[in-house]
Amino acid sequence: MSTPYAKLPAWADYGLIPLINLSVAFIVAGFVVMLVGENPFRAAVILVEGAFGKGTGIAFTLFYATTFIFTGLSVAVAAHCGLFNIGTEGQAYIAGLGVAVVCLTFDTTLPWWLTFPLAIVAAAAVGALWALIPAYLQAKRGSHIVITTIMFNFIAASIMVFLLVGPLKPAGSQAPQTRNFLAGAELPKLNWIIELFGAKIRSAPLNVCFLLALVMAFLVWLLIWRTKLGYEMRTYGHSPKAARYAGISETRIIIIAMMISGALAGMMTLNPVMGDQHNVAIDFVSGAGFVGIAVALMGRLHPVGIVLAAILFGMLYQGGAELAFEMPAISRDMIVIIQGLVILFAGALEHMFRPYVQALFASFSPRSVGMEAVKGKGA
Amino acid sequence: MDIFIAIVQILDSTIRLSVPLLLACLAGLFSERAGVFDIGLEGKMLVGAFAGAAAASVMHSALLGLGMAILISVAFAMIHGFASITHRGNQIVSGVAINFIAAGSTIILGQAWFSQGGRTPALQPGERFEGIILPGANAVREVPILGPIYSELLSGHSILVYFAFAMVPFAWWVLFRTRFGLRLRAVGENPAAVDTAGISVAWLRYRALICTGVLTGVAGAYLSMVQNGGFVKDMTAGKGYIALAALIFAKWKPVNAMFACLLFGFLDAAAIRLQGSPLPIVGKVPVQFMQAMPYVLTVILLAGFIGKAIPPRAGGVPYVKER
Structure with missing residues (x-):
């Protein structure tokens, strides 16, 4: 799978983007915890x-x-x-x-x-x-x-x-x-x-x-x-x-x-x-x-x-x-949801935030993005 | 005569057991024909079953329950679309994710809302779909042969059963006799050609997924509001995958899909009926053997030993307009 976007520095590619994807998965999981009436921070x-x-x-x-x-x-x-x-x-x-x-x-x-x-x-x-x-x-x-x-x-x-x-x-x-x-x-x-x-x-x-x-x-x-x-x-x-x-x-x-x-x-x-x-x-x-x-x-x-x-x-x-x-409303099946969200955001939606991150990087240093050819270092 | 009654009973439960498979299989037909693989049939059925039973028991209406089942199931189909059409993610990964989210959230929300160990409250009369007695069913019951067939086999099912079987010719008509169907099949074979004709590939695939969502929603509602009087955790128990197998077995054709689902439903019904009792000629058949049959048959078919299953050409490939 080649990436259709311009190149990011390696630390952003292998560190930042997975981190963003994971965070979103956990934030959504937090909303589920809220939905069942518990405090997600206490749960964490x-x-x-x-x-x-x-x-x-x-x-x-x-x-x-x-x-x-x-x-x-x-x-x-x-x-x-x-x-x-x-x-x-x-x-x-x-x-x-x-x-x-x-x-x-x-x-x-x-x-x-x-x-x-x-x-x-x-x-x-x-x-x-x-x-x-x-x-x-x-x-x-x-x-x-x-x-x-x-x-x-x-x-x-x-x-x-x-x-x-x-x-x-x-x-x-x-x-x-x-x-x-x-x-x-x-x-x-x-x-x-x-x-x-x-x-x-x-x-x-x-x-x-x-x-x-x-x-x-x-x-x-x-x-x-x-x-x-x-x-x-x-x-x-x-x-x-x-x-x-x-x-x-x-x-x-x-x-x-x-x-x-x-x-x-x-x-x-x-x-x-x-x-x-x-x-x-x-x-x-x-x-x-x-x-x-x-x-x-x-x-x-x-x-x-x-x-x-x-x-x-x-x-x-x-x-x-x-x-x-500790929280009777939450059972171990919460993990299954988190698992699903991780697969969704880190797997299927892995490129969702990439354009935004790239736009952000571009605004800091325009030369880092878009100038180089795509080197096709996809996941 | 006893054997005849037994056969009618097995066929009757074959119909009941194959309905959820049939609805899910037709659901998969729409999305796969449009070039979107859908491993998530199982998950969408599960959320449909949960939403249907939960809404029906809270709002005391079977119809509102069905509506909610369809709504939530379509919402999950849209998540699949968002990931695999809009963001061109891996369709299989997205489907797997949907199955997990469905399996976990139905239990967690069920426990939080109803506190019955992940079940929804047992549905009261009026909150579930009752069987419909076809006209004259009771009158002809005593007629030999045809009487039991009419009154036992054809009559007495819920409206969703008749809906499922009516969907077979309807799906055929939509896919093979309407402009929408032609475009839908085209987008599954050669999306670039459809795009060149000025038709939006993404919007067409989204519409196909809406059809999928509606049908899996009905399938889920059938499980929790007809077959069972309430939602039980993991109640789909792999039916979504059997439907997927049936779809391949049917070579992505609606009428074949019906026969494949009836076959798999029959295997299930026979397994339940024959539990432990020996068959003529072969002797005692383990239940697990009968349960594994649909999967084994599908693998054999996939291996090309019973005809060849050729999937839609653009299946599983996200459409990229420009390189």
């Missing part, structure tokens, strides 16, 4: 305090952030290749199957540091395979990836419900979930890191997956900006025609990008399943895949931005839970 204070006020809050915030880093990276990798992977939710959900099989098989025999790598491979493989079919259909048959991945979300949900009320459910149990994993499939907590800084933590599910997420963020950065494959992906995302002309195989690049995206989505599963609940239950993804869309857009598809955006959403999730205690 409770939210931030709930997320960062106590050690437990911070740990929960980072726990949620871990999940969103994975899904955000998943959406971003596909987006760099010009593909909208709306199927992160389903790829993560079905990856629960892989994790369940590994954990249920090895949790009695192996220690966690052997189960964990196996589970990572299983989660990534199942997620990647679930993304492979839509990718293949897009590349070979031209079926629109957005539609097929939506369909695959529902198919994944049906399969998982079928398995969790049937074969995966332990005999004699009523709850639609697997049996609880034993110690061999429980990931160690990371709460001691926060406790090093003197904060107290009662019990929070922050675990080693957080480190894995950061490693993955670094690897994605490496892939996208420092490898030939990443260059090819970005080329294809920018202009499929140019990529074809340069001899980049369309089929290969679509399939690889989607499989990486699916693998990242699948790894998200490790965090709630092995780090927190210690079982695979119905709807354990609970919308995290869709949050990934908001996180990726907000982070402008860059791993650093994604980590920051994921922490912001982690804060919203944790603080939102506190908010629901």
Whole structure:
């Protein structure tokens, strides 16, 4: 996507405009809070305090952030290749199957540091395979990836419900979930890191997956900006025609990008399943895949931005839970609205304020705008 | 005779279940034919359902409820238009955003206004659309074969059901027999040509989205004021996406859309009816299998194994007048 406007300085392009978009999203969210008869400023204070006020809050915030880093990276990798992977939710959900099989098989025999790598491979493989079919259909048959991945979300949900009320459910149990994993499939907590800084933590599910997420963020950065494959992906995302002309195989690049995206989505599963609940239950993804869309857009598809955006959403999730205690009129679903507004203003309306910002810059220094040719450094 | 009655009952619930799909599918038909992808059918139905039930229970009138459902749904369609037509944003991103805003705001506002855990108060008689008994339905009930078909299958539905099926030929007539329809289809195939003819692409697409909003509003009102006596959170439960699947399955044609929606409605009705009971030949079919069928069928169609689904050519591409 080339921008139809003149060039802005980089800090305005990557800092100011996203900030304006985000602020507008939060201002609109504030109006919704007012509409239900609460004070939006007090709500914001409770939210931030709930997320960062106590050690437990911070740990929960980072726990949620871990999940969103994975899904955000998943959406971003596909987006760099010009593909909208709306199927992160389903790829993560079905990856629960892989994790369940590994954990249920090895949790009695192996220690966690052997189960964990196996589970990572299983989660990534199942997620990647679930993304492979839509990718293949897009590349070979031209079926629109957005539609097929939506369909695959529902198919994944049906399969998982079928398995969790049937074969995966332990005999004699009523709850639609697997049996609880034993110690061999429980990931160690990371709460001691926060406790090093003197904060107290009662019990929070922050675990080693957080480190894995950061490693993955670094690897994605490496892939996208420092490898030939990443260059090819970005080329294809920018202009499929140019990529074809340069001899980049369309089929290969679509399939690889989607499989990486699916693998990242699948790894998200490790965090709630092995780090927190210690079982695979119905709807354990609970919308995290869709949050990934908001996180990726907000982070402008860059791993650093994604980590920051994921922490912001982690804060919203944790603080939102506190908010629901303090203000009965507001439930956690407020986050869903904020998520929607962020996607609207940072995604679909991303260029709405650009002309005004450019006019403002032009009035300060006329030479900075309009004189240079468009360098086509779009999002 | 028992089997016959059972079949009539399944077909009856097929009709009831396919109505919201049909309305949403026709809604999607208008916007996609005009070159605007709409993932946000689900969200618009949801706000329609909420606004309809809320207004009906506050103002004690089913008609006012329907009006409010349409109004709010159209407003959401206009947000989609503002983002994707005026500001040339990504249409899919905009649709996803609308779905989230709808899902969150209906729960938050419902809880704030009615304090019933995101529900609206149960609708009283007069606040919802009742079934209409067609003339002579009771008289012919005893006639074998044709009697039950007339009195059970065709009679006794609410006005919105008849409206939905009447919309099928109407949508066909509008799209394929009027000047507006011709231009609307043209703008979805080749907006530059329409622009050259001196017709505003943006205004035409906005009008298409107004049609979409009206129909999703009615679809939402059907869910909360006919099928269910009030709004329940997330009550669309993916119907907007099934409608989208049906639209592709129907290859963007109104009459096909009706058959696709009836098929998907039938699968749903059969899944409910057959829960747990074995079928002849195949044995016991898991409910989840039946529920996944519409999606699987659509993927197979998209893959080009049952004919080829060719979307409107300019779909998903914002129109830029000058480069």
